[in-house]
Amino acid sequence: MAALSEELHLDRRTKQLLEMMTRADETEMLKQSLVKEEQILNKIWDTQKSTAQLLKDLMTAEEKAAQKLCDSEQQLNANLQKLQKIEDQLLQANEKAAELRSSTNDLRKELEALKEEIRQKEKSAENDAIVSKSAMYIVHLYYQMCCIDWDFSCEPTIVKGIHYGPDIAQPINLDSSQHSRSFICDYLWNLVSTAW
Template sequence: MAGLSERIQDMEKVSKELLKLMAEGKAVEKLKDNLSKQEQMIDKLLDTRKTTKQLIKELMATEEKAAQKLYDREQELKETLQKLQKIEDELLQANEKDATLRNSTNELKKQLEALREEIRQQERNAAENVDASMSATYLVHLYYQICHIDWDYSCDPSVIKGTHYGPDIAQSINLDSTQHSRCFISDHLWNLVNTSW
Protein backbone atom coordinates (compact mmCIF):
# COMPACT_ATOMS: atom_id res chain seq x y z
CA MET A 1 0.00 0.00 0.00
CA ALA A 2 2.89 2.30 0.75
CA GLY A 3 4.11 1.94 -2.83
CA LEU A 4 0.74 2.93 -4.27
CA SER A 5 0.45 6.08 -2.14
CA GLU A 6 3.97 7.13 -3.19
CA ARG A 7 3.01 6.78 -6.83
CA ILE A 8 -0.11 8.78 -6.30
CA GLN A 9 1.91 11.52 -4.63
CA ASP A 10 4.40 11.53 -7.57
CA MET A 11 1.54 11.82 -10.04
CA GLU A 12 0.07 14.70 -8.09
CA LYS A 13 3.41 16.52 -8.19
CA VAL A 14 3.69 16.00 -11.98
CA SER A 15 0.09 17.15 -12.42
CA LYS A 16 0.75 20.29 -10.38
CA GLU A 17 3.86 21.03 -12.43
CA LEU A 18 1.91 20.57 -15.65
CA LEU A 19 -0.85 22.85 -14.42
CA LYS A 20 1.69 25.41 -13.40
CA LEU A 21 3.39 25.26 -16.84
CA MET A 22 0.07 25.48 -18.63
CA ALA A 23 -0.92 28.40 -16.50
CA GLU A 24 2.19 30.25 -17.49
CA GLY A 25 1.47 29.61 -21.20
CA LYS A 26 4.84 28.19 -21.89
CA ALA A 27 3.75 24.59 -22.05
CA VAL A 28 2.97 24.55 -25.78
CA GLU A 29 6.29 26.10 -26.62
CA LYS A 30 8.09 23.67 -24.42
CA LEU A 31 6.18 20.76 -25.94
CA LYS A 32 7.01 21.98 -29.46
CA ASP A 33 10.63 22.44 -28.46
CA ASN A 34 10.70 18.98 -26.88
CA LEU A 35 9.01 17.45 -29.96
CA SER A 36 11.56 19.13 -32.24
CA LYS A 37 14.41 17.85 -30.11
CA GLN A 38 12.79 14.44 -30.00
CA GLU A 39 12.54 14.39 -33.85
CA GLN A 40 16.21 15.40 -34.13
CA MET A 41 17.13 12.64 -31.70
CA ILE A 42 15.06 10.10 -33.67
CA ASP A 43 16.71 11.27 -36.94
CA LYS A 44 20.14 10.94 -35.37
CA LEU A 45 19.16 7.54 -33.99
CA LEU A 46 17.99 6.42 -37.46
CA ASP A 47 21.20 7.76 -39.07
CA THR A 48 23.23 6.02 -36.42
CA ARG A 49 21.21 2.86 -37.01
CA LYS A 50 21.88 3.07 -40.80
CA THR A 51 25.56 3.78 -40.21
CA THR A 52 25.74 0.92 -37.72
CA LYS A 53 24.03 -1.44 -40.19
CA GLN A 54 26.47 -0.35 -42.93
CA LEU A 55 29.44 -0.79 -40.59
CA ILE A 56 28.17 -4.22 -39.56
CA LYS A 57 27.78 -5.20 -43.26
CA GLU A 58 31.29 -3.93 -44.05
CA LEU A 59 32.67 -5.66 -40.95
CA MET A 60 30.97 -8.93 -41.93
CA ALA A 61 32.30 -8.61 -45.51
CA THR A 62 35.79 -7.88 -44.15
CA GLU A 63 35.54 -10.82 -41.75
CA GLU A 64 34.37 -13.03 -44.60
CA LYS A 65 37.30 -11.93 -46.78
CA ALA A 66 39.70 -12.42 -43.87
CA ALA A 67 38.22 -15.87 -43.18
CA GLN A 68 38.57 -16.79 -46.89
CA LYS A 69 42.17 -15.54 -46.94
CA LEU A 70 42.88 -17.47 -43.75
CA TYR A 71 41.34 -20.60 -45.27
CA ASP A 72 43.36 -20.11 -48.47
CA ARG A 73 46.56 -19.64 -46.42
CA GLU A 74 45.75 -22.77 -44.41
CA GLN A 75 45.27 -24.71 -47.66
CA GLU A 76 48.56 -23.35 -49.03
CA LEU A 77 50.26 -24.23 -45.76
CA LYS A 78 48.78 -27.74 -45.87
CA GLU A 79 49.99 -28.19 -49.47
CA THR A 80 53.41 -26.80 -48.55
CA LEU A 81 53.62 -29.17 -45.57
CA GLN A 82 52.65 -32.09 -47.82
CA LYS A 83 55.36 -31.07 -50.32
CA LEU A 84 57.84 -30.72 -47.47
CA GLN A 85 56.89 -34.18 -46.15
CA LYS A 86 57.30 -35.63 -49.64
CA ILE A 87 60.73 -33.98 -50.00
CA GLU A 88 61.74 -35.25 -46.54
CA ASP A 89 60.60 -38.77 -47.49
CA GLU A 90 62.55 -38.57 -50.77
CA LEU A 91 65.58 -37.25 -48.90
CA LEU A 92 65.31 -40.10 -46.37
CA GLN A 93 65.05 -42.65 -49.21
CA ALA A 94 68.00 -41.00 -50.97
CA ASN A 95 70.02 -41.11 -47.75
CA GLU A 96 69.13 -44.79 -47.29
CA LYS A 97 70.12 -45.53 -50.90
CA ASP A 98 73.29 -43.49 -50.41
CA ALA A 99 74.11 -45.43 -47.24
CA THR A 100 73.42 -48.70 -49.08
CA LEU A 101 75.59 -47.56 -51.98
CA ARG A 102 78.32 -46.48 -49.56
CA ASN A 103 78.15 -49.87 -47.85
CA SER A 104 78.20 -51.61 -51.23
CA THR A 105 81.06 -49.37 -52.36
CA ASN A 106 82.98 -50.10 -49.16
CA GLU A 107 82.33 -53.82 -49.61
CA LEU A 108 83.45 -53.62 -53.26
CA LYS A 109 86.55 -51.65 -52.20
CA LYS A 110 87.36 -54.37 -49.66
CA GLN A 111 86.86 -57.07 -52.29
CA LEU A 112 88.95 -55.08 -54.77
CA GLU A 113 91.72 -54.64 -52.20
CA ALA A 114 91.55 -58.36 -51.39
CA LEU A 115 91.82 -59.16 -55.12
CA ARG A 116 94.73 -56.75 -55.48
CA GLU A 117 96.46 -58.39 -52.52
CA GLU A 118 95.76 -61.81 -54.03
CA ILE A 119 97.20 -60.62 -57.37
CA ARG A 120 100.27 -59.22 -55.58
CA GLN A 121 100.66 -62.53 -53.75
CA GLN A 122 100.27 -64.44 -57.02
CA GLU A 123 102.82 -62.13 -58.66
CA ARG A 124 105.22 -62.76 -55.76
CA ASN A 125 104.57 -66.49 -56.03
CA ALA A 126 105.01 -66.34 -59.81
CA ALA A 127 108.27 -64.44 -59.37
CA GLU A 128 109.39 -67.00 -56.81
CA ASN A 129 108.29 -69.79 -59.16
CA VAL A 130 110.15 -68.14 -62.04
CA ASP A 131 113.20 -67.82 -59.80
CA ALA A 132 112.77 -71.42 -58.66
CA SER A 133 112.16 -72.57 -62.22
CA MET A 134 115.18 -70.67 -63.47
CA SER A 135 117.14 -72.04 -60.55
CA ALA A 136 115.86 -75.56 -61.27
CA THR A 137 116.60 -75.11 -64.99
CA TYR A 138 120.08 -73.92 -64.11
CA LEU A 139 120.58 -76.85 -61.75
CA VAL A 140 119.32 -79.35 -64.37
CA HIS A 141 121.60 -77.80 -66.96
CA LEU A 142 124.52 -77.81 -64.53
CA TYR A 143 123.70 -81.38 -63.51
CA TYR A 144 123.61 -82.42 -67.16
CA GLN A 145 126.96 -80.70 -67.81
CA ILE A 146 128.45 -82.67 -64.94
CA CYS A 147 126.81 -86.07 -65.32
CA HIS A 148 125.70 -86.12 -69.00
CA ILE A 149 122.49 -88.10 -68.24
CA ASP A 150 119.25 -87.67 -70.24
CA TRP A 151 116.36 -88.84 -68.08
CA ASP A 152 113.35 -90.70 -69.42
CA TYR A 153 110.34 -89.19 -67.60
CA SER A 154 107.74 -91.28 -69.45
CA CYS A 155 108.38 -94.41 -67.41
CA ASP A 156 106.80 -95.58 -64.15
CA PRO A 157 107.84 -93.38 -61.14
CA SER A 158 109.38 -96.36 -59.39
CA VAL A 159 111.73 -96.93 -62.36
CA ILE A 160 114.83 -94.75 -62.89
CA LYS A 161 115.53 -94.70 -66.59
CA GLY A 162 117.72 -92.67 -68.90
CA THR A 163 120.90 -92.60 -70.98
CA HIS A 164 124.38 -91.63 -69.74
CA TYR A 165 126.65 -90.12 -72.35
CA GLY A 166 130.12 -90.88 -71.06
CA PRO A 167 133.41 -89.89 -72.66
CA ASP A 168 133.67 -93.14 -74.60
CA ILE A 169 130.23 -94.65 -75.06
CA ALA A 170 126.55 -93.98 -74.26
CA GLN A 171 125.26 -96.25 -71.55
CA SER A 172 121.60 -97.04 -70.79
CA ILE A 173 120.30 -96.68 -67.20
CA ASN A 174 117.35 -98.78 -66.00
CA LEU A 175 117.02 -99.25 -62.21
CA ASP A 176 113.96 -100.36 -60.23
CA SER A 177 113.80 -98.31 -57.01
CA THR A 178 111.66 -100.98 -55.36
CA GLN A 179 114.50 -103.56 -55.70
CA HIS A 180 117.48 -101.31 -54.87
CA SER A 181 118.18 -99.00 -51.93
CA ARG A 182 118.48 -95.28 -52.38
CA CYS A 183 122.09 -95.42 -51.32
CA PHE A 184 122.88 -98.04 -53.98
CA ILE A 185 121.11 -95.99 -56.68
CA SER A 186 122.96 -92.80 -55.65
CA ASP A 187 126.36 -94.55 -55.62
CA HIS A 188 125.65 -96.20 -58.98
CA LEU A 189 124.73 -92.87 -60.63
CA TRP A 190 127.72 -91.02 -59.13
CA ASN A 191 130.06 -93.76 -60.35
CA LEU A 192 128.92 -92.91 -63.92
CA VAL A 193 130.12 -89.28 -63.57
CA ASN A 194 133.60 -88.60 -64.90
CA THR A 195 135.74 -87.20 -62.08
CA SER A 196 138.59 -86.05 -64.25
CA TRP A 197 137.24 -82.59 -64.72
Protein backbone atom coordinates (compact mmCIF):
# COMPACT_ATOMS: atom_id res chain seq x y z
CA MET A 1 0.00 0.00 0.00
CA ALA A 2 2.89 2.35 0.82
CA ALA A 3 4.58 1.42 -2.48
CA LEU A 4 1.38 2.23 -4.42
CA SER A 5 1.05 5.53 -2.60
CA GLU A 6 4.66 6.36 -3.42
CA GLU A 7 4.16 5.54 -7.13
CA LEU A 8 1.10 7.79 -7.27
CA HIS A 9 3.08 10.50 -5.54
CA LEU A 10 5.93 10.18 -8.08
CA ASP A 11 3.48 10.25 -11.00
CA ARG A 12 1.97 13.46 -9.71
CA ARG A 13 5.35 14.97 -9.18
CA THR A 14 6.43 14.05 -12.67
CA LYS A 15 3.29 15.60 -14.13
CA GLN A 16 3.85 18.71 -12.06
CA LEU A 17 7.45 18.94 -13.23
CA LEU A 18 6.41 18.61 -16.86
CA GLU A 19 3.75 21.28 -16.45
CA MET A 20 6.16 23.59 -14.74
CA MET A 21 8.81 23.12 -17.33
CA THR A 22 6.32 24.02 -20.00
CA ARG A 23 5.72 27.25 -18.25
CA ALA A 24 8.67 29.56 -17.97
CA ASP A 25 7.50 31.58 -15.05
CA GLU A 26 6.74 28.59 -13.03
CA THR A 27 10.36 27.80 -12.25
CA GLU A 28 9.95 29.66 -9.07
CA MET A 29 6.89 27.60 -8.32
CA LEU A 30 8.88 24.49 -8.98
CA LYS A 31 11.54 25.59 -6.53
CA GLN A 32 8.92 26.30 -3.91
CA SER A 33 7.27 23.01 -4.60
CA LEU A 34 10.59 21.17 -4.26
CA VAL A 35 11.33 22.99 -0.99
CA LYS A 36 7.90 22.09 0.31
CA GLU A 37 8.37 18.51 -0.80
CA GLU A 38 11.73 18.39 0.96
CA GLN A 39 10.15 19.80 4.11
CA ILE A 40 7.39 17.20 3.90
CA LEU A 41 9.96 14.44 3.38
CA ASN A 42 11.94 15.72 6.39
CA LYS A 43 8.78 15.75 8.47
CA ILE A 44 7.99 12.22 7.32
CA TRP A 45 11.52 11.19 8.16
CA ASP A 46 11.32 12.82 11.60
CA THR A 47 7.91 11.21 12.13
CA GLN A 48 9.35 7.80 11.19
CA LYS A 49 12.26 8.37 13.58
CA SER A 50 9.88 9.46 16.35
CA THR A 51 7.61 6.54 15.60
CA ALA A 52 10.56 4.12 15.68
CA GLN A 53 11.72 5.63 18.99
CA LEU A 54 8.18 5.48 20.37
CA LEU A 55 7.92 1.82 19.30
CA LYS A 56 11.29 1.12 20.89
CA ASP A 57 10.23 2.90 24.10
CA LEU A 58 6.89 1.04 24.03
CA MET A 59 8.66 -2.30 23.66
CA THR A 60 11.03 -1.41 26.51
CA ALA A 61 8.06 -0.37 28.68
CA GLU A 62 6.26 -3.62 27.76
CA GLU A 63 9.37 -5.64 28.67
CA LYS A 64 9.65 -3.81 31.99
CA ALA A 65 5.94 -4.30 32.68
CA ALA A 66 6.23 -8.00 31.76
CA GLN A 67 9.27 -8.36 34.04
CA LYS A 68 7.44 -6.57 36.88
CA LEU A 69 4.44 -8.84 36.33
CA CYS A 70 6.69 -11.90 36.37
CA ASP A 71 8.43 -10.66 39.54
CA SER A 72 5.05 -9.92 41.13
CA GLU A 73 3.82 -13.42 40.28
CA GLN A 74 6.98 -14.94 41.76
CA GLN A 75 6.57 -12.82 44.88
CA LEU A 76 2.91 -13.79 45.07
CA ASN A 77 3.81 -17.49 44.77
CA ALA A 78 6.49 -17.11 47.45
CA ASN A 79 4.00 -15.32 49.72
CA LEU A 80 1.38 -18.01 49.08
CA GLN A 81 3.94 -20.69 50.02
CA LYS A 82 4.80 -18.77 53.20
CA LEU A 83 1.10 -18.42 53.97
CA GLN A 84 0.56 -22.15 53.44
CA LYS A 85 3.52 -22.89 55.72
CA ILE A 86 2.13 -20.56 58.40
CA GLU A 87 -1.32 -22.16 58.07
CA ASP A 88 0.26 -25.63 58.45
CA GLN A 89 2.17 -24.45 61.52
CA LEU A 90 -1.02 -22.93 62.93
CA LEU A 91 -2.87 -26.20 62.34
CA GLN A 92 -0.10 -28.15 64.08
CA ALA A 93 -0.09 -25.65 66.95
CA ASN A 94 -3.89 -25.98 67.28
CA GLU A 95 -3.56 -29.79 67.32
CA LYS A 96 -0.85 -29.59 69.99
CA ALA A 97 -2.97 -27.15 71.98
CA ALA A 98 -5.92 -29.55 71.77
CA GLU A 99 -3.66 -32.40 72.91
CA LEU A 100 -2.35 -30.26 75.76
CA ARG A 101 -5.90 -29.31 76.78
CA SER A 102 -6.90 -32.97 76.72
CA SER A 103 -3.76 -33.92 78.65
CA THR A 104 -4.40 -31.08 81.11
CA ASN A 105 -7.98 -32.28 81.63
CA ASP A 106 -6.71 -35.83 82.21
CA LEU A 107 -4.10 -34.54 84.65
CA ARG A 108 -6.74 -32.42 86.37
CA LYS A 109 -8.95 -35.49 86.79
CA GLU A 110 -5.98 -37.49 88.10
CA LEU A 111 -5.15 -34.65 90.50
CA GLU A 112 -8.74 -34.56 91.75
CA ALA A 113 -8.70 -38.36 92.18
CA LEU A 114 -5.40 -38.10 94.11
CA LYS A 115 -6.78 -35.31 96.28
CA GLU A 116 -9.83 -37.43 97.04
CA GLU A 117 -7.60 -40.41 97.80
CA ILE A 118 -5.48 -38.23 100.12
CA ARG A 119 -8.65 -36.98 101.84
CA GLN A 120 -9.81 -40.56 102.31
CA LYS A 121 -6.39 -41.59 103.63
CA GLU A 122 -6.28 -38.61 105.98
CA LYS A 123 -9.75 -39.48 107.20
CA SER A 124 -8.73 -43.12 107.54
CA ALA A 125 -5.53 -42.04 109.35
CA GLU A 126 -7.59 -39.91 111.73
CA ASN A 127 -9.91 -42.85 112.34
CA ASP A 128 -6.89 -45.14 112.78
CA ALA A 129 -5.37 -42.64 115.23
CA ILE A 130 -8.62 -42.60 117.20
CA VAL A 131 -8.81 -46.40 117.09
CA SER A 132 -5.13 -46.62 118.00
CA LYS A 133 -5.64 -44.29 120.97
CA SER A 134 -8.64 -46.36 121.99
CA ALA A 135 -6.66 -49.55 121.57
CA MET A 136 -3.77 -48.11 123.60
CA TYR A 137 -6.20 -47.05 126.29
CA ILE A 138 -7.79 -50.50 126.32
CA VAL A 139 -4.36 -52.18 126.40
CA HIS A 140 -3.33 -49.90 129.24
CA LEU A 141 -6.61 -50.66 131.02
CA TYR A 142 -6.08 -54.40 130.49
CA TYR A 143 -2.56 -54.08 131.79
CA GLN A 144 -3.79 -52.22 134.87
CA MET A 145 -6.42 -54.89 135.44
CA CYS A 146 -4.49 -58.05 134.65
CA CYS A 147 -0.84 -56.93 134.95
CA ILE A 148 0.31 -58.99 131.96
CA ASP A 149 3.12 -57.90 129.62
CA TRP A 150 2.43 -59.61 126.32
CA ASP A 151 5.18 -60.93 124.08
CA PHE A 152 4.08 -60.14 120.52
CA SER A 153 7.25 -61.49 118.88
CA CYS A 154 6.18 -65.15 119.21
CA GLU A 155 4.26 -67.31 116.73
CA PRO A 156 0.58 -66.45 116.22
CA THR A 157 -0.56 -69.74 117.80
CA ILE A 158 1.45 -69.09 121.00
CA VAL A 159 0.05 -66.96 123.84
CA LYS A 160 3.09 -65.67 125.68
CA GLY A 161 3.88 -63.03 128.28
CA ILE A 162 4.60 -62.38 131.97
CA HIS A 163 1.95 -61.89 134.66
CA TYR A 164 3.02 -59.58 137.48
CA GLY A 165 0.82 -60.72 140.26
CA PRO A 166 0.74 -59.49 143.87
CA ASP A 167 3.26 -62.07 145.00
CA ILE A 168 5.55 -63.04 142.15
CA ALA A 169 5.92 -62.66 138.38
CA GLN A 170 4.63 -65.69 136.55
CA PRO A 171 5.49 -66.51 132.88
CA ILE A 172 2.68 -67.42 130.49
CA ASN A 173 3.34 -69.75 127.56
CA LEU A 174 0.27 -71.45 126.08
CA ASP A 175 -0.08 -73.11 122.67
CA SER A 176 -3.53 -72.34 121.22
CA SER A 177 -3.27 -75.33 118.92
CA GLN A 178 -3.15 -77.64 121.99
CA HIS A 179 -5.67 -75.83 124.24
CA SER A 180 -9.16 -74.55 123.55
CA ARG A 181 -9.95 -70.85 123.58
CA SER A 182 -12.18 -71.21 126.61
CA PHE A 183 -9.39 -72.93 128.53
CA ILE A 184 -6.91 -70.18 127.68
CA CYS A 185 -9.45 -67.50 128.58
CA ASP A 186 -10.28 -69.14 131.89
CA TYR A 187 -6.61 -69.62 132.69
CA LEU A 188 -5.81 -65.98 132.05
CA TRP A 189 -8.82 -64.71 134.04
CA ASN A 190 -7.79 -66.88 136.95
CA LEU A 191 -4.50 -64.98 137.07
CA VAL A 192 -6.29 -61.64 137.54
CA SER A 193 -6.70 -60.62 141.14
CA THR A 194 -10.28 -60.06 142.20
CA ALA A 195 -9.31 -57.89 145.13
CA TRP A 196 -9.63 -54.34 144.02
